[in-house]
Amino acid sequence: MNYRLLDHRTSPLGNAYLHDVYELSNDRVHESIYCCMPDGMLGITVILNGECWIDTGGCWEKQAVGSVYGLITKHQFIKMGPGYREITIGFLPHVFQSLTSVSMSSLLKRNATDLFYLFDRFVVEQLLTQLMLASNDAEILAAIDAFILSTRRDIVPDRRISEGFRLISASKINQVSDLSSVLDLSTTGLRTL
Numbered sequence: 001m002n003y004r005l006l007d008h009r010t011s012p013l014g015n016a017y018l019h020d021v022y023e024l025s026n027d028r029v030h031e032s033i034y035c036c037m038p039d040g041m042l043g044i045t046v047i048l049n050g051e052c053w054i055d056t057g058g059c060w061e062k063q064a065v066g067s068v069y070g071l072i073t074k075h076q077f078i079k080m081g082p083g084y085r086e087i088t089i090g091f092l093p094h095v096f097q098s099l100t101s102v103s104m105s106s107l108l109k110r111n112a113t114d115l116f117y118l119f120d121r122f123v124v125e126q127l128l129t130q131l132m133l134a135s136n137d138a139e140i141l142a143a144i145d146a147f148i149l150s151t152r153r154d155i156v157p158d159r160r161i162s163e164g165f166r167l168i169s170a171s172k173i174n175q176v177s178d179l180s181s182v183l184d185l186s187t188t189g190l191r192t193l
Contacts (some may be wrong), residue, residue, distance in 0.1 A: 002024070007137070010020040018092065026050070026082060031081055031082065043070055049085040050082065050123075064112070067115055087140060094161045112135060
């Protein structure tokens with residue numbers, strides 16, 4: 001299994017929207033299995049070559065070519081076929097919701113959710129095509145920027161979301177009650193926000 005991190009900060013929208021972008025591949029002649037742990041990150045995985053399956057509790061479920069990952073609540077095993085290659089786009093958690101009108105609470109918690117469920121078919125097909133045709137990191141990042149521009153909604157995020165994310169990262173606040181107190185919100189108001 002090969003893992004390569006791309007410098008997403010070189011793209012115009014990278015710093016504002018992205019946590020990371022990486023390429024994952026399996027150049028072995030046999031399948032490779034790895035484990036993902038829930039870490040609160042949300043992202044999009046696009047399979048460029050080969051096949052991938054997720055263990056759904058004793059059964060391997062084939063993954064869609066494009067899917068959203070990260071909403072799992074426990075560890076997850078993923079199997080990559082020989083010749084597998086993917087691009088994964090990790091979004092900053094507090095901005096991912098601004099790309100879709102579908103509530104994150106409605107997504108699957110046991111595995112990845114197909115991109116066609118969340119975004120317009122034309123936009124998803126355009127992202128898949130551009131990533132498959134990309135021959136270098138600059139073209140990969142340009143495809144991601146084009147996707148962000150075509151999906152972001154003109155909603156100004158509540159400043160408390162950004163402040164909450166900053167507080168969680170910097171202060172290690174991990175209780176809803178503590179965070180809601182600092183942001184001067186009720187716990188219900190914070191959860192709703």
